[in-house]
Amino acid sequence: MARRLTTDSQIDQFISRVIGEANHHAPQVVTVIKPLSDAVRRRLNLLIDRVEVYERNGKLARTCWVTVEGNRYVFRYDY
Numbered sequence: 001m002a003r004r005l006t007t008d009s010q011i012d013q014f015i016s017r018v019i020g021e022a023n024h025h026a027p028q029v030v031t032v033i034k035p036l037s038d039a040v041r042r043r044l045n046l047l048i049d050r051v052e053v054y055e056r057n058g059k060l061a062r063t064c065w066v067t068v069e070g071n072r073y074v075f076r077y078d079y
Helices: 008-023 027-043
Strands: 002-005 050-056 059-068 071-076
Touching (some): 027 071
């Protein structure tokens, strides 16, 4: 099930969690996730755009859907 993130703080927490979990498998993932996140967030207007993250059994997974200006994108980290 997807859960909508509606604040910058929620988005920051999600990104930090993904980077933290990836760090022991792929320590360089931060060099991709952080700039990508920054680029997306510069275009993101939380009043009209959507950020949703996949939640399984009450736990957030590493899949994020972002709708910006009517276009939906998916970002996923898997190892």
